Amino acid sequence: MARILIAGAGISGSYLLRLLIRRGVNPKEIEIVDPSPKTRCGIAPCGFAATSHFIPLCQEVGLNPEKYILRSLDVGYLDKIRIEIKGIFSIDKPAFIRDLLEGVEVASSPSGIAAERIIDATGIARAYIGEYDSDLLVPGLQRKVEFPHPPQARECLHHVGYSWVIPLEGNSAHVGIGSMTYDIDAMRKAVEELAEGAKTICSCQGYVRSTGPILPLVQGNVWAVGEAGGIAEPLSGVGMVPAMVSAKLLVEHWDDPEGYEAAILGEYGWFRKTAAILYTWRNGGLLPIWDLGLWKKCAEFVGFKPNISYLIYRYMVPIVLQLPSVLQLLRSARRS
Numbered sequence: 001m002a003r004i005l006i007a008g009a010g011i012s013g014s015y016l017l018r019l020l021i022r023r024g025v026n027p028k029e030i031e032i033v034d035p036s037p038k039t040r041c042g043i044a045p046c047g048f049a050a051t052s053h054f055i056p057l058c059q060e061v062g063l064n065p066e067k068y069i070l071r072s073l074d075v076g077y078l079d080k081i082r083i084e085i086k087g088i089f090s091i092d093k094p095a096f097i098r099d100l101l102e103g104v105e106v107a108s109s110p111s112g113i114a115a116e117r118i119i120d121a122t123g124i125a126r127a128y129i130g131e132y133d134s135d136l137l138v139p140g141l142q143r144k145v146e147f148p149h150p151p152q153a154r155e156c157l158h159h160v161g162y163s164w165v166i167p168l169e170g171n172s173a174h175v176g177i178g179s180m181t182y183d184i185d186a187m188r189k190a191v192e193e194l195a196e197g198a199k200t201i202c203s204c205q206g207y208v209r210s211t212g213p214i215l216p217l218v219q220g221n222v223w224a225v226g227e228a229g230g231i232a233e234p235l236s237g238v239g240m241v242p243a244m245v246s247a248k249l250l251v252e253h254w255d256d257p258e259g260y261e262a263a264i265l266g267e268y269g270w271f272r273k274t275a276a277i278l279y280t281w282r283n284g285g286l287l288p289i290w291d292l293g294l295w296k297k298c299a300e301f302v303g304f305k306p307n308i309s310y311l312i313y314r315y316m317v318p319i320v321l322q323l324p325s326v327l328q329l330l331r332s333a334r335r336s
């Protein structure tokens, strides 16, 4: 195989690198570059919550998942509703990425040697595949904190988004929020409330691409993978497992761009529908009742066991939260 440039050493780029090496590609044929994000943990901002799909994906590249699992989350809270969880873990993502990259040097910029194939694994940057006009990027703020006692997993609904507590090792947790209010003060306040009584270790902020798969995924010799291709679930912001799965699909369809796009749409085409819910919610439109099935699918996808109170709450709260904007719309319609 000829020279390959992987741009981005996040989870999609690093996982793809490891898959290629395991399938016999000479590491000398691969150049991987990343200017490295400026966070304390050395990787792009992330809550570190992964579903059970992480386990076989990890084993597939010869790594032991047990090494990375920090905490198995069996029970959580949606605001005050107790929900059962089926197989969500928090993982030591920086250690996982370090192991994926073992023995390979990550350059901070490309050498300039022409590459036959460029993999755009640059996440929200889409540095090689190019910008997308209808992109939907949701801002997120997060802190790693130390509570005085072991924290519980939590999700609290916020206008066009939600805040979270993801327990990590010991008493530590990621406490954060992703929301399309773009009201950074309100978002900070929500995080402060959840982190009450805890000591802050570090903080970061970033965006989640909430657009769904962006076609074409392949343009000329540039192939997009992971979040660069829009492969993250828009309502939940879950992107780690989809990033790894997309890398796997890319390798399986290495010389077949159409097959790769079809495989991504087959697996994650429904992300476009959850992106549409997000658009409707953001624009103050009414969420149709038939979307309830999608909320359920999404809850199951992220590892929640959605009981009826969960579903009603998850569906009704956005409607209640959007009431002020709906009323405002009605008032301005009556005036005109």
Ligand SMILES: Cc1cc2nc3c(=O)[nH]c(=O)nc-3n(C[C@H](O)[C@H](O)[C@H](O)COP(=O)(O)OP(=O)(O)OC[C@H]3O[C@@H](n4cnc5c(N)ncnc54)[C@H](O)[C@@H]3O)c2cc1C
Pocket (backbone or CB within 6 Å): 007, 008, 009, 010, 011, 012, 013, 033, 034, 035, 036, 037, 043, 044, 045, 046, 047, 048, 049, 050, 121, 122, 123, 124, 125, 127, 140, 141, 142, 166, 176, 205, 206, 207, 208, 225, 226, 227, 228, 232, 237, 238, 239, 240, 241, 243
């Ligand atoms: C606050 C927050 C919390 C999240 N929490 C979770 C969670 O709990 N669970 C979950 O599954 N998902 C979560 N996500 C989403 C998840 O982190 C991403 O979807 C996933 O990491 C995408 O992986 P990636 O490798 O495609 O992109 P990234 O992880 O973003 O990696 C992209 C890499 O490309 C590099 N890069 C950028 N520009 C260039 C360039 N020009 N050249 C070379 N390299 C470049 C960056 O430095 C970065 O290292 C969260 C996201 C945010 C913002």
